[in-house]
Amino acid sequence: MYSFSDTSLQLQDRLVRFMDDYIYPNERAHAEQLDHADNRFAPLPLIDQLKDKAKQAGLWNLFVTPELSHFADHPGLSHFDYAPLAEIMGRVLWSPEVFNCNAPDTGNMEVLMKYGNADQQATWLTPLLNGDIRSCYCMTEPDTACSDATNVQLQIRRDGDEWVLNGRKWFITNAFHERSKILIVMGKSDPDNPNRHQQQSQVLVPKETPGVELVRPLSTLGYDDAPLGHAEVHFNNVRVPLGNMLLGEGRGFxxxxxxxxxxxxxxxxxxxxxxxxxxxxxxxxxxxxxxxxxxxxxxxxxxxxxxxxxxxxxxxxxxxxxxxxxxxxxxxxxxxxxxxxxxxxxxxxxxxxxxxxxxxxxxxxxxxxxxxxxxxxxxxxxxxxxxxxxxxxxxxxxxxxxxxxxxxxxxx
Amino acid sequence: MYSFSDTSLQLQDRLVRFMDDYIYPNERAHAEQLDHADNRFAPLPLIDQLKDKAKQAGLWNLFVTPELSHFADHPGLSHFDYAPLAEIMGRVLWSPEVFNCNAPDTGNMEVLMKYGNADQQATWLTPLLNGDIRSCYCMTEPDTACSDATNVQLQIRRDGDEWVLNGRKWFITNAFHERSKILIVMGKSDPDNPNRHQQQSQVLVPKETPGVELVRPLSTLGYDDAPLGHAEVHFNNVRVPLGNMLLGEGRGFxxxxxxxxxxxxxxxxxxxxxxxxxxxxxxxxxxxxxxxxxxxxxxxxxxxxxxxxxxxxxxxxxxxxxxxxxxxxxxxxxxxxxxxxxxxxxxxxxxxxxxxxxxxxxxxxxxxxxxxxxxxxxxxxxxxxxxxxxxxxxxxxxxxxxxxxxxxxxxx
Amino acid sequence: MYSFSDTSLQLQDRLVRFMDDYIYPNERAHAEQLDHADNRFAPLPLIDQLKDKAKQAGLWNLFVTPELSHFADHPGLSHFDYAPLAEIMGRVLWSPEVFNCNAPDTGNMEVLMKYGNADQQATWLTPLLNGDIRSCYCMTEPDTACSDATNVQLQIRRDGDEWVLNGRKWFITNAFHERSKILIVMGKSDPDNPNRHQQQSQVLVPKETPGVELVRPLSTLGYDDAPLGHAEVHFNNVRVPLGNMLLGEGRGFxxxxxxxxxxxxxxxxxxxxxxxxxxxxxxxxxxxxxxxxxxxxxxxxxxxxxxxxxxxxxxxxxxxxxxxxxxxxxxxxxxxxxxxxxxxxxxxxxxxxxxxxxxxxxxxxxxxxxxxxxxxxxxxxxxxxxxxxxxxxxxxxxxxxxxxxxxxxxxx
Amino acid sequence: MYSFSDTSLQLQDRLVRFMDDYIYPNERAHAEQLDHADNRFAPLPLIDQLKDKAKQAGLWNLFVTPELSHFADHPGLSHFDYAPLAEIMGRVLWSPEVFNCNAPDTGNMEVLMKYGNADQQATWLTPLLNGDIRSCYCMTEPDTACSDATNVQLQIRRDGDEWVLNGRKWFITNAFHERSKILIVMGKSDPDNPNRHQQQSQVLVPKETPGVELVRPLSTLGYDDAPLGHAEVHFNNVRVPLGNMLLGEGRGFxxxxxxxxxxxxxxxxxxxxxxxxxxxxxxxxxxxxxxxxxxxxxxxxxxxxxxxxxxxxxxxxxxxxxxxxxxxxxxxxxxxxxxxxxxxxxxxxxxxxxxxxxxxxxxxxxxxxxxxxxxxxxxxxxxxxxxxxxxxxxxxxxxxxxxxxxxxxxxx
Structure with missing residues (x-):
């Protein structure tokens, strides 16, 4: 009824073989490295090795779509053509990172590709596309139902040359990951704007910025989802330069x-x-x-x-x-x-x-x-x-x- | 993701218009004709009128597939192209008959197209394709679970130049319908054949044949599904000529x-x-x-x-x-x-x-x-x-x- | 964990025997009498015979609770003690009427016992308790969602010595039943009352009153539920004496x-x-x-x-x-x-x-x-x-x- | 519809108060002690303190039924009277141990009460009833579906004055718990017995016996259920005296x-x-x-x-x-x-x-x-x-x- 492009079909073949050769045989090793890790949120040596192999095999950043393909080493895959590839990766839940195709990094890279300026892209997107760093997307808050995105309460206030952030987020995937370096933070910069879809902004916050407090890891049904994890993160007077605003004030929604x-x-x-x-x-x-x-x-x-x-x-x-x-x-x-x-x-x-x-x-x-x-x-x-x-x-x-x-x- | 042929798309348009013009506006009339009918299994005047219109509109026998299209006035529709048409008809449950596309007649016509000989086709298939008569398919039996088709018990015995049928069937759709003229009957002609898929035969039995007894109509959840209906039918020493065998002895399965x-x-x-x-x-x-x-x-x-x-x-x-x-x-x-x-x-x-x-x-x-x-x-x-x-x-x-x-x- | 009273246990025994002796063996006869009835809403001779037997067996009006037992020939059964009896009757859906325990008559009798005055009881309750007549409860309306009872729209207006009713009801069980003689009708007598629970009244309307129009029987799935049935009933300037008000004006809710x-x-x-x-x-x-x-x-x-x-x-x-x-x-x-x-x-x-x-x-x-x-x-x-x-x-x-x-x- | 005995009602009151006073307020403390434990299968100080309080409050060994009440400090509770108490305990999953009412220890104590001899009871039942030690029940095996208990494969062979056990078990709750001292082990002592319900025996095995190998903890969803846990346990030529047989050879089923x-x-x-x-x-x-x-x-x-x-x-x-x-x-x-x-x-x-x-x-x-x-x-x-x-x-x-x-x- 439907047919995938030749490119997709070839990638599917290659990916199946990669899974057979390198992923399934390493499932036990992955579990053991994680079980015996001193820090469950440190990068696993196994993953680093496999990432190199995946890059060599041309199975890297496959999530990138054609219109954004200038950011990738391949001509881009439509959602339709990417679907069977992501399905294959889904068979081993930790494997998408091996192909630099894991959430939330893929979504964050898309944000930077679409809405970041050249500086922002050079600083954060390039290492993300290389798989050198990891990233977070800070949307959900413990105190409000953020399924209605306009409910976001974290405060983004301008003070001179800086944005000052105050508020609490949780379910921040990757936050505890040692390689995670950058947080995209959604908050309210203009709470009194009569248009409730223009009250929000998104700001780039390096994880090491003073005031970024990783409060605790969260589990779901007993899983900590290490090494990515889900964290509660507090922002206590966190200050970033004005240039860290994405796209423009009021465009967070x-x-x-x-x-x-x-x-x-x-x-x-x-x-x-x-x-x-x-x-x-x-x-x-x-x-x-x-x-x-x-x-x-x-x-x-x-x-x-x-x-x-x-x-x-x-x-x-x-x-x-x-x-x-x-x-x-x-x-x-x-x-x-x-x-x-x-x-x-x-x-x-x-x-x-x-x-x-x-x-x-x-x-x-x-x-x-x-x-x-x-x-x-x-x-x-x-x-x-x-x-x-x-x-x-x-x-x-x-x-x-x-x-x-x-x-x-x-x-x- | 998928696209229908132009032929199918044009027919869909035409069919939607036909439904709007003739079917939906007649739903109440259909119900009333049936409610006030002396015989709920007699043909409804309304249906006959609409059948004429459907023929004229070229919305007739659309179920016929390309490889059988020499039997139809159109080049045949694949199952895929027919699906949206049947879906539209399904919106009014009595409407498929208007287009000569109702069960079990479509299946019976297919049987005659694929497995009938020229005589059988001339006598029964032609009037069926014209919508002049209706037909029955006699498979299910009250006494055995016929979901396993080899369980069929009705006896088909050769006696001189005739097949003699004895047994009981039920859920025989169309049997009470006044225009119903022909029954395709599945039975066991060779119960001792070591190959249990060669014990069965299918035989054509004109409804008027002596010994064909319409015992009673059956309802499902209170519905008699008139004017087609579902009947219990007994076969008491029913005799038909040898030529009424379909395809060949032992090929019923x-x-x-x-x-x-x-x-x-x-x-x-x-x-x-x-x-x-x-x-x-x-x-x-x-x-x-x-x-x-x-x-x-x-x-x-x-x-x-x-x-x-x-x-x-x-x-x-x-x-x-x-x-x-x-x-x-x-x-x-x-x-x-x-x-x-x-x-x-x-x-x-x-x-x-x-x-x-x-x-x-x-x-x-x-x-x-x-x-x-x-x-x-x-x-x-x-x-x-x-x-x-x-x-x-x-x-x-x-x-x-x-x-x-x-x-x-x-x-x- | 729970135990029924001796009275209930004895009645359960007696009822089980009655079902074995008279109800199950007559299921086919009941179906046939109904199938061949000229009027599906006429009383069935079989039911009348069985009602006599049930009375004689002391299996009559068992739904009556102790506090209303002065209306019955027995000391009353709690809901708890009645439950297993009603369960047994439920095994054959037409059987509750045999024991004068069928809806909506039981509910209507309760209304008359609890809220009727002596006149109303003499005229309607006594024959109902005897099983001589049947009754209707007119609540649901086609045009509003009467699950919110305050939505009822049927108009009850006083005109001199009479109440005048205008409006439409449907799903009125028993309305077509030939023995059905009395309708309890819920309507709005005081639509402007600030207390929305005092706007409604209930009035007794003999079925033969001019203006009571039985519009049509309704089916659910394919069932007409004859001989009780569910009817659409219109009230067109239906006039009844003031004395037909139940309990008092504004007490319908x-x-x-x-x-x-x-x-x-x-x-x-x-x-x-x-x-x-x-x-x-x-x-x-x-x-x-x-x-x-x-x-x-x-x-x-x-x-x-x-x-x-x-x-x-x-x-x-x-x-x-x-x-x-x-x-x-x-x-x-x-x-x-x-x-x-x-x-x-x-x-x-x-x-x-x-x-x-x-x-x-x-x-x-x-x-x-x-x-x-x-x-x-x-x-x-x-x-x-x-x-x-x-x-x-x-x-x-x-x-x-x-x-x-x-x-x-x-x-x- | 049902009523609990006065004893049960009084215990329910007392238990509700105990939960309010000591259990709910300690939920966070319990989570923290477990999170920071060096060994997740060591007894938690908090539990030990609460056990003392529960004993003093007379909320101890409530699972014991009347016919076994000579083993308890109370006259025994029927299953019916115990149900609401266990329900209350169930509100905090770790709380049953506080009342010495947790699985599998309760079941093991019952086995010892009902099937143990005086020696076995003195050695193992008494400390269990005191809450001084914990115990395991070894039934499930990784290699066979033990839902059919006759499938059990672990071998129990007599060798001189000893039983010798060989085989593998898993989902052995409590096995890693530091206080766990005794395992009740089901196995096959007479695999050729024509009566397949007499092939099994149950034997008492002190956890410290040579050859008892705790292979690994198992998780369900993401939970290790510490400090009780579920273990895979291997029995490698494990030797126990003949007197460790429960009830008698062949009576394991x-x-x-x-x-x-x-x-x-x-x-x-x-x-x-x-x-x-x-x-x-x-x-x-x-x-x-x-x-x-x-x-x-x-x-x-x-x-x-x-x-x-x-x-x-x-x-x-x-x-x-x-x-x-x-x-x-x-x-x-x-x-x-x-x-x-x-x-x-x-x-x-x-x-x-x-x-x-x-x-x-x-x-x-x-x-x-x-x-x-x-x-x-x-x-x-x-x-x-x-x-x-x-x-x-x-x-x-x-x-x-x-x-x-x-x-x-x-x-x-």
Whole structure:
């Protein structure tokens, strides 16, 4: 029904081989390096080695789209062509960093490519594209529901030649990572602006700036997601030069809108990868494990569960691909309905798919012996990341009602 | 992501106009003619008038595929190109007959096109293609689970120059319809054949043949589905000439396999049409109805329900289109996994979608004032028609397990 | 965990025997009398015969509670003690009328017992208690969402010695029933009253009063629920004497509140009966039907479905019994949370339970050969009757939030 | 509907006060002691202090039933009377140990009370009842599906005056706990016995015995459940005296049966406590958090979610209480159907309840700031502990089918 470009197909082949050669065989090593690390947020030697190999293999910065390809070593991939690549990476949750394709760095690089000036790009974008540093995006706050981005409370006040930041953020991925050097911070610079979409600005804050306080790491369902992690970060009279403003004062909301579309579907792509791998694991388990005198694979209910997983993965993938195509052709703004549909549907489906696959494994299915438990946490988290599903369903429902409510009687 | 042929697009336009001009405005008239009919299984004058108009509009026998197009007045439509047309027809459940595209006649015509000889085609196929007569497909039996087609028990015995049929069938759609003239009957002609897929034959039985007993109409969830209906039919020493055998003795299972793939996806296409229309109705209701001081459309839970309906319809449609494409390119046998996925997923999704849309309507949502209740029944019935979901999930699960169980360790 | 009174236990025994002796053996006869009736809303001879037998067996008006027992021939049964009796009756949906325990007559009798004056009781209550006439309760309107009872629009205007009614109602059960003689009609008598709960009145309207127009029967899914039925009823300048006011002007809302609690849980009791019988049927089917070489009962997924049905029926029954106990001890007002919990939970559970049981039966499961399809319709309808689930969940949610929101920190 | 004994009611009061005074205020301290522990499996000073207080308060060993009360300082509590106490403890997952009521120690103490001889009781039961040591129950194996207990593979071979154990176990809770001193090990002592329920024995193995190898801790989702933990344990030629056999050779299966009933319902009791607390937290959040200009509590979908949580908790609790009552009156063997119903229903309901409550909290809902994420993991784990739900549903389904399949036609 759909076909990927030759470029994408070749990259898929190459990526599959890379996964077979370097990623799957290193899963245990990765777990052990992390388990025995003195500092769980330090870079892992293994990752650094693999990053070099990925660069050499031309599997680097694949997330860059054609219109931004002057920043990359390749001609750019449409969302549609990138989707199967991100899905493959999603099969091992730590692998996207190996290809410099991990959140939130990809989204931050896009922000810098689209909205950064030459200075900002030279200082921060170049090392990010090289994979030399990591970055943070500071949006969510503990005290307000930031699913409504206009709720952001962190204060950005001008004082002479500097912006002064005060406020609290949390769920700041990468903040504890030792290589993380730069924070993009969303806050309110003009709280009294009558246009509530022009009250916000985004400012670049080097992590080492005095007043940036990493309060504590946060876990989700028991996972600290090291070495990236999610941190609570306080900004106590943090001062940066005026030149650290992105795009312009009062344009923070605009940047946020531009950033979030691709971010959401990248999560969905990777989730489909975890789901697909969980299904494959469940099939292998069903064949190799016997209860009550028969292999699991001969139990009718196991077959039904497998069948549902297959059908749901197919549907999730198709919805996502359609969303990608729509974004490629009409931009984020022209695909808001499908982005919302994917954002609210794919993580929920994937959570249930993995839940079933874990169950087929018995108690071992919940352990770190498989990718499933961590993938389950990822899916569960994506139902809240970038705003709870309910917020997106509200907007989507409103759009759909408006679309059909005025039809003439013939359709009724 | 996908695009229909120009032919399909033009037909979609024409069909939408036909629905607007002739079908929607006649929904009430159709209901009244049926309500006041002396015989609910007699042809409705309205349908006959509309059939003429549809023929004139070139909206006739659209289900015919390119490789069988010598039987039609058009060059044939792939499953993929036919899908949106069947979806549009599905918005009014009695409308497919207007376009000579209703089950089970389409499947029966396909059987005659593919497996009938010239005589059989002249006698039965031509009037069917003209819409002059209707037909039945006699597979399901009350006494055995015919989801396993080899279970069929009806006896087909040769006696001199005749086949003699004895046995009981039920859920024989169209049997009570006054214009229904011909039954395709599946039975066992060689019960001792060691190959259990060669024990069955299919025989053409004119409805008026002595011994064909229409025992009673059956209802599903209160619906008699008149004027087509579902009947219990007994065959008591029914005698037909040897020439009435289709394709050849012992080839009944083969015919059944060939027939069922398209039949299943045609149901799914129409179901998506009902679901889509239910969603549109729910949007209109949400906007026009107020409770507790606000229109329903402003209630968060209504918006969530609408959003889920939208996402699920998108996914169901995409899954179905991919299935069609696969069938077009690789035949039914090359698309068994996706056919099973569609067959088991689409009706279940649609049942839930309509359930929500009825709920948004309040008590009126369950009445015949809307298409929803009957569509709900249709979806529910499709979860059992051509075999319960569980049977197809069993086969699909088995296939998927086999596909992935042998992967090497790298993927695990 | 709980124990019924000896009286209830003895009545349960007697009722089970009555069902075995007279109800189950007459299910086919009932269906046939109805199928062949000239008028589907005429009393069935079978029902009349069985009513006599039930009276003789002392199985009559069992719904009457102790505080109203002076109206009955027995000392009254608490809701708790009545629950298992109503459950048994629920196994055959037409049977409650045999015991004069069917909706809406029971609720109407309660209204007359509690709020009627001596004249009103003599004229209408006595023949209702005798089972000589049937009655209607006219609340729901097609044009407004009457789940908010204050929305009622039907106009009750005083004109001299008469009340004049104008407006439209629908879903008026029993209205077409030939023996139905009296309508209790809720309307607005004082639309400008600042207290919106005192704007409504309830008035007794003999069905034969000029201006009472039975517009049409309504169906839910495909059921007309004959011989009771659900009607759309218009009131066109309907005039009744002032003495037909119930309780007093402006007290209509109060009556509605008093009536609805028991009505809702009676539905739930009967639904549990249908669900229980469906489960038993599914068990029998699972044992007697084979597919793919094994009885259904040996398929793991069938066993899982049966297990879930069992567990859910247990839970639904327990929730309902607790609700009954609470009502017995603290009245409807003291049990609003549990009534709402039962009202929104039991029908949904039962709908799903029956759905599974039908599926285990294959195509036959949807037909009138079993009680399941009609029970499914009953459960579906109860999710809208007396207000959609969502309305009750709104109220219940609000109550629960208020209950826990103020707890001190210790509990958090 | 049900009432607890005065003893239970008084204990509930006392326990609620203890939680308010000592447990809730120490939740943060507990988390910090664990986070900063050098060894996460060492006893926490806080727990030791609280244990002393609980003993003084008479809140100690409350799980002991009346027939075993000679082992306790109190007259014993029925399962029914204990249920609300365990529910209260369940609100803080680490609190049961404070009252010496935590799994698996309670189950192990029961085994020793019921099946241990005087020597075994003096050596191991007494310190366990005092809370001085901890214990393990070694049933589950990595290589076989031990949901079928006869599958156990660990070898118990007699060699002179000793039993020699060889094999692998996993999910051995408490194994890494520093105070854990004794393992009850299930294995096969007579693999060729024609009665497959007499092949197993259970043997007491001091943890310090040579050959007992603690291989690694296991996590579920992201939790290590320290300081109890779940371990993989290998037995390499582990030798214990003949006197360490429990009850007698070949009676291991019998012991396992006796142990598992109460264990399963204790988990359910505690899960209901977590669910109840999650609901309360969600109510508080709904009231204190605003999005889009209104508190969450005014969003219709939040109210619906809260309403469903309330109803489902009620039902889960009622099912469990009925199960307890049945066990109290008819023993584990007489309550197998209800135990299976609780075991398969309660964890699933609770998982979904907590999932909704976390969602209402936004991203913070997944963190360790609340009890919910850990409770979610507990519920998820209970769907596999003591055998996956599917195994219990298989048995329950079989029982129910047998119960109803033979009913006479009257009921059908």
């Amino acid at each position: 605009e940047i946020a809108q531009g950033r979030l579309g691709p971010g959401r579907i990248h999560h969905c792509m990777r989730l489909i990868g975890v789901a697909q791998r969980s299904l494959e694991l469940a099939c292998q388990r069903a064949e190799s494990r016997a209860t009550f005198g028969r292999p699991l694979s001969q139990h009718q209910s196991v077959r039904e569960d497998i069948a549902r997983c297959f059908s749901e993965i197919e549907m999730a993938r198709l919805l996502l691909l359609k969303t990608c195509r729509q974004m490629d052709q009409h931009g984020t703004q022209g695909a808001l309905d499908l982005i919302a549909a994917s954002k609210t549907t794919v993580p929920r489906l994937v959570q249930n798919i993995i839940d079933r696959c874990m169950q087929i494994h018995g108690a071992g299915g919940l352990t770190a012996d498989y990718c499933m438990a961590e993938g389950f946490n990822y899916a569960r988290w994506c139902r809240l990341a970038d705003g709870p599903d309910q917020v997106h369903e509200m907007t989507l429902g409103k759009t759909i009602i408006r679309r059909y409510a005025d039809q003439n009687g013939a359709a009724s | 083969e015919i059944a396999q060939g027939r069922l793939g398209p039949g299943r996806i045609h149901h799914c296409m129409r179901l998506i049409g009902v679901a889509q229309r239910s969603l549109e109705l729910a949007c209109q209701r949400a906007e026009s109805r107020a409770t507790f001081g606000r229109p329903l459309s402003q209630h968060q839970s209504v918006r969530e329900d609408i959003a889920r309906c939208f996402s699920e319809i998108e996914m169901a449609r995409l899954l179905l289109l991919k299935t069609c494409r696969q069938m077009d390119q690789h035949g039914t046998q090359g698309a068994l996994d996706l056919i099973a996925a569609s067959k088991t997923t689409v009706p279940r999704l649609v049942q839930n979608i309509i359930d929500r849309c009825m709920q948004i309507h309040g008590a009126g949502g369950l009445t015949a004032d809307y298409c929803m209740a009957e569509g709900f029944n249709y979806a529910r019935w499709c979860r059992l028609a051509d075999g319960p979901d569980q049977v197809h999930e069993m086969t699909l699960g088995k296939t998927i397990i086999r596909r992935y169980a042998d992967q090497n360790g790298a993927a695990s | 109060e009556i509605a509140q008093g009536r609805l609690g028991p009505g809702r849980i009676h539905h739930c009791m009967r639904l549990i009966g249908v669900a229980q019988r469906s489960l038993e049927l599914a068990c029998q089917r699972a044992e007697s039907r084979a597919t793919f070489g094994r009885p259904l009962s040996q398929h793991q997924s069938v066993r899982e479905d049966i297990a879930r049905c069992f567990s859910e029926i247990e839970m639904a029954r327990l929730l309902l019994l607790k609700t009954c106990r609470q009502m017995d001890q603290h009245g409807t007002q003291g049990a609003l949370d549990l009534i709402a919990a039962s009202k929104t939970t039991v029908p949904r559970l039962v709908q799903n339970i029956i759905d599974r049981c039908m599926q285990i039966h294959g195509a036959g499961g949807l037909t009138a050969d079993y009680c399941m399809a009609e029970g499914f319709n009953y459960a579906r309808w109860c999710r809208l009757a007396d207000g959609p689930d969502q309305v009750h969940e709104m109220t219940l949610g609000k109550t629960i939030i208020r209950r826990y929101a103020d707890q001190n920190g210790a509990a958090s | 019998e012991i396992a049966q006796g142990r598992l009933g109460p264990g399963r319902i204790h988990h359910c009791m505690r899960l209901i406590g977590v669910a109840q607390r999650s609901l309360e937290l969600a109510c508080q959040r709904a009231e204190s958090r605003a999005t889009f200009g209104r508190p969450l509590s005014q969003h219709q979908s939040v109210r619906e979610d809260i309403a469903r949580c309330f109803s489902e908790i009620e039902m889960a609790r009622l099912l469990l209480l009925k199960t307890c009552r049945q066990m109290d009156q008819h023993g584990t063997q007489g309550a197998l159907d209800l135990i299976a119903a609780s075991k398969t229903t309660v964890p699933r309901l609770v998982q979904n309840i907590i999932d909704r409550c976390m969602q209402i909290h936004g991203a913070g809902g997944l963190t360790a700031d609340y009890c919910m994420a850990e409770g979610f993991n507990y519920a998820r784990w209970c769907r596999l502990a003591d055998g996956p739900d599917q195994v219990h549903e298989m048995t329950l389904g079989k029982t129910i089918i047998r119960r109803y399949a033979d009913q006479n036609g009257a009921a059908s």
